[in-house]
Amino acid sequence: MNSQLGLLNIGRVEIRFTVTPEGKVKSPQVLSNSSNESFASVSLAAIMAAEIPPIPPDVAKILENGRLEIDYSFSILGH
Numbered sequence: 001m002n003s004q005l006g007l008l009n010i011g012r013v014e015i016r017f018t019v020t021p022e023g024k025v026k027s028p029q030v031l032s033n034s035s036n037e038s039f040a041s042v043s044l045a046a047i048m049a050a051e052i053p054p055i056p057p058d059v060a061k062i063l064e065n066g067r068l069e070i071d072y073s074f075s076i077l078g079h
Contacts, residue, residue, distance in 0.1 A: 011035025012075045013043045021066040023052040035076060043074040 011034035018026045028047050033040045060066040 007036075008039040008042065008076055009036045010076050010078045011039060012073055013040050014071060014073045015043060015047060016069065016071050017047055019052055019055065019068045019070060021055045021057075021060045023054045025050065025052065026067075031071065039074070039076065046074070047072065 013033045013035055014031040015028055016031050017028040020026055025048055028044050030040050030044070055063070055066065055068060
């Protein structure tokens, strides 16, 4: 993200995604974006590149379909 900071506007991007029992990100979607499309794209790429460990089996069994749905936000603040 730091390498592309000049392309990004101040604002916030909220993203919802699902984590499978294996720790893979599925179905990311932008819920809201008060910045620009570049920030949304970089935020989505960061989520897709995240290394998430597998969900422990005892936790997965209490989740719907063993998956975890997450709402996450990225923000760029002004000076």
